[in-house]
Amino acid sequence: MLAPHCEHAFCNGCITQWFSQQQICPVDRTVVTLAHLRPVPRIMRNMLSKLQITCDNAEFGCKAVLRLDQLQSHLKDCEDNPKRPVMCEEGCGLEMPKDEVANHNCIKHLRGVVQQQQTKIAELEKTAAEHKHQLAEQKRDIQLLKAYMRAIRSANPNLQNLEETIEYNEILEWVNSLQPARVTRWGGMISTPDAVLQAVIKRSLIDSGCPLSIVNDLIENAHERNWPQGLATLETRQMNRRYYENYVAKRIPGKQAVVVMACENQHMGEDMILEPGLVMIFAHGVEEIL
Known part of the structure; x- marks a missing residue:
């Protein structure tokens, strides 16, 4: 740094420390403050940049002698830099400064990781319990609302007809959003799906936007015990x-399963369709019609 009046040049770190004690030039004692300092002229910077100096990590074993203007880039990659990040070679995967490797203990580090994970798991379990409680309350509220609606419908039949119309329109909108499907291997039909498979299909129905009022009915109709004659x-x-090829089937997204809705299959005989529809699950052979 350069004092503008007397033009004396100083190391930035040294002169900053000097000014913390007194506000005068170290050479001629004229009044100068840190705010007065300016960068040295370019010619001086060029001269200084050509100085040959040792690496800051010489005391740790670095033998490099380089120009001043190359020092910073060298320090970033210097192999003898005690603060250079290195990976533990014992398998715990911790990245640490090189000078801390000697005192590193994998077990201690991993114990800390496990404790953090246990704390996180406990927090997630607490959150899950809260969500479960909220869900139970919401289910109770829904049941109360349904009971209230049933009471209103029984008192006013016109409201029941309106609700049925709205529900039917919701079903049509959902069915139309599904991709038409073709079954190439009817022999791969799973007519007695277990509870796990039914739960998977139920989740897919809900995710696809299936009206909740018919989800359970469709899942019950996924088993042959409830199928038509x-x-x-x-x-x-x-x-x-x-007759299978006459079915209008829609694919349940992402699954080897189709839904055959009564509203789209009125051309089928009564012994081949159910209200509100059938779910047919296959091991393979379900293709979307593009």
Whole structure:
């Protein structure tokens, strides 16, 4: 740095420390403050940048001698820099300064990681419990609301007709949002899906926007025990297989399963369809019609 009046030049770090004690030039004692200092002329900077100096990490083993203007870039990659980040080679994966490797203890570090994870798990479990409680309250509220609506409908039949119309329109809107599907292997039908598979399909129905008023009915109709007469047994399914191609089926997104809705299959016989519809699950062979 340069004092503008007397033009004396100083190291920035040194002169800053000097001015913290007194506000005069160290050479001629004229009054100068830190705010008066200016950068040295370019010619002086060029001269200084050519100075050959040792690395700051010489005491740690670095033998490099380089120009001043190359020092900062060298320090970033200097192998002898005690603060250079290194990875633990014992397997715990911790990144630490090089001078801390000697005192590093993998078990101590991993114990801290485990404790952090346990704390996080406890927080998540607490949040999950709160959400579960909120969900239970919401379900109770919904049941109360449904009971209230039933009471209103019983008192006013016109409201019941209006609700049925709204519900039917919701079903049509959802069905139209699904992708038409083709089943290429009817023999891969899973007619007795277990509870886990039914739960997976139910989640997919809900995620696809299926009206909640028919979700449970559709899942109940995913098992052959609830299927219509024409699909009730393996023998009747084999007899009626020639009619399967007449079904209008929509794919349940992301699953090897289709929904066959009564509103789209009024051309099928009563022994081949159910209200509000059927869910058919397959091991393979479900394709979208593009």
